[in-house]
Amino acid sequence: TVARTRDLTQNNLKPATEAFSKASNAAAQCGRGNLDAVAHSTQIYLTGMQDLSRQYVTAVQGLMQHAFDGSKAFAGATSLQDAMVVQVNLTRASIQLALGEGAKLQHAALKLTERACAPLTQRATAALELTKPSRTA
Secondary structure, three states: OHHHHHHHHHHHHHHHHHHHHHHHHHHHHHHHHHHHHHHHHHHHHHHHHHHHHHHHHHHHHHHHHHHHHHHHHHHOOOOHHHHHHHHHHHHHHHHHHHHHHHHHHHHHHHHHHHHHHHHHHHHHHHHHHHHHHHHHO
């Protein structure tokens, strides 16, 4: 009876041990893939933020140059009416320039977000696909 029990236990443990080993390896591989996706996403984000920062600095420099040019035009006004026309034109152009630069920066930030999230989205989709067989069972 003891020999038979030992034989049954060993025969039943072997498939369970192999299944556990296979599941452990799959989990480790999945975790490695997740870490790779996070690292790739972070790299995209950091590089993109550098580019976005450069675009921001360029936009601010353009706005500052516009304000400087406007102040020179304002200083060159010969009458109160000329000064008011310069001020109105400067204000209108400044608002249009700021809105245009803001839209460009917003678009660049949105594109960066999409690019940075892409590896994570792909990884989540792959993980979801791995769980399909167990969800249907």
